[in-house]
Amino acid sequence: MTNSRCSTRGQSHTVEVDGLRIHAVDWCPREPVANRRVLLVHGLGAHTLSWEPFAGPLAARLDATVTAVDLVGFGRTRAPQRTATLATNRQVVTAVLEQLGPATVIGNSMGATIGIGVAAARPELVDALVLVGPAVPHPRPGVGDWLRLMWLAPVVVPSLGARLVALRAARLGAERLVDTSLQSTLTSSHRLDADLRRRMIELTAERLTWPEAAPAYADAARSLVGYLAWGIHRDLAVAAATTPTLLIHGSDDQLVPLHAARHAARLHGLELHVLEGVGHAPQLEVPDRLLDAVGSWSTRTATVAAPHAASPAGP
Secondary structure, three states: OOHHHOEOOOEEEEEEEOOEEEEEEEEOOOOOOOOOEEEEEOOOOOOHHHHHHHHHHHHHHHOOEEEEEOOOOOOOOOOOOOOOOHHHHHHHHHHHHHHHOOEEEEEEOHHHHHHHHHHHHOHHHEEEEEEEOOOOOOOOOOHHHHHHHHHHHHHHOOOOHHHHHHHHHHHHHHHHHHHHHHHHHOOOHHHOOHHHHHHHHHHHHHHOOOOOHHHHHHHHHHHHHHHHHHOHHHHHHHHHHHOOEEEEEEOOOOOOOHHHHHHHHHHHOOEEEEEOOOOOOHHHHOHHHHHHHHHHHHHHHOOOOOOOOOOOOOO
């Protein structure tokens, strides 16, 4: 990665991997440490904008080059010829790490599950793993968990999913779609920076004209449900055994309940940091508190301070 495409305020560029043009944003500290990198992976329906309040301060705190990517089918990464499944995006994240070099991977929600899969399969590419509100299942779901699944069920039906997503988006429109999403992921969505919200709405309005947007969301949701049912704990056991891993979860997460995160942490011996009064996307809601949690853990475990000695050649 070259300094010419990296700044303290964030610089957009394209990473070409696996025959795809992946939209990415880089943030650099004023004096970055060589080979110290962080890769940010967003959740279902999110994008690089979701990391803005957190990424720049993180780069400064860790003296690391921080890169956020738009996964296939999301943000500004257009790839209508590819299905936006977890498998596709695990391959993309792996290819990005092969090009940029090993990094600490921080994922939110679905992005955390992608990070788990990459760390399990290619541990040499992941210096450390931070799971922020990861999508993890609970072995004994309560009424609230079943209601969540009932709401999601039609979306994951192959013949219905894309049509339902498109109909909902058309009915709500870009502004209401963004606000509805923010209300379900944040406990205090009114505190979000007004300019950031405006740019989220503009991006959503643009994406509503893209025919591949609705199928991408449905494909990702369907593959995520399958992974939660059959593969995530297997991969998390492997990842936790080979990679320093931190789990951070909001106590008031409406999408993934805290008891599911506690179960995953106990099952795999993970350190769990609970952010009280916080929802599903702390990088938007309480970026300073998330930064403190990641920064103090990185210092204690020396995960970011001691990256792999050998890195693949960059572009």
